[in-house]
Amino acid sequence: MKTTEFMSCPIARSAQLIGDEWVLLVLRALFRGPQRFDDLQKQTTAATNILTSRLKRLIDAGIVSKVPYQEHPPRFNYRLTKAGLGLFPLLIEMMRYGDEWLATPEPSALRLRHLDCGKITRAGQICSECGKPVTLKNVTMETLGGLPA
Incomplete structure (x- = not known):
């Protein structure tokens, strides 16, 4: 499939975003509600670097939002956006x-x-x-x- 054909196919675009077992496990955990990084790591068993990269991918795509709950040190809850809930x-x-x-x-x-x-x-x-x-x-x-x- 050519690049332009690939990007015009909604299945290909969706698979590129979520076609990864770690992404799917993060989504499964987030459907329970907002989660902290440590909780997501326990539920998915993903290594820190893997979980960090998958969360970044989901945030960049507008699937997940990162909401601070503590300033010092900075800590965040991760929540599904409307686009994430659509999954x-x-x-x-x-x-x-x-x-x-x-x-x-x-x-x-x-x-x-x-x-x-x-x-x-x-x-x-x-x-x-x-x-x-x-x-x-x-x-x-x-x-x-x-x-x-």
């Missing part, structure tokens, strides 16, 4: 694909609870239990033990 359906579909096509013998460590009906749902755009839409506002990610992810 939620993509991550849910990646979760659905992983559950369906890349299954492991162990149960998934991450589950979705649909708040409208209160039940655990299979990943996807529609709740597998009640048939209502799954959105960022009506679903929580939990670990296998039922705790927030």
Whole structure:
């Protein structure tokens, strides 16, 4: 694919921005809410240099904002912007694909609870239990033990 064709393709542009496992793990963590660098590092297990470079990429792209919460020494919370929140359906579909096509013998460590009906749902755009839409506002990610992810 030529460079001009590549850049005119929305799939190629999106893949260039988020087609990296570390970026996706950072996004997964940020969908829980604003996060501090140390918390993101624990949740993603990314080395400091990797996490720093991925956060910079996401900030530069307008996906994440960096908000100070302490002046001395400077410390920041990282939050999804409106553009970042728009990636939620993509991550849910990646979760659905992983559950369906890349299954492991162990149960998934991450589950979705649909708040409208209160039940655990299979990943996807529609709740597998009640048939209502799954959105960022009506679903929580939990670990296998039922705790927030």
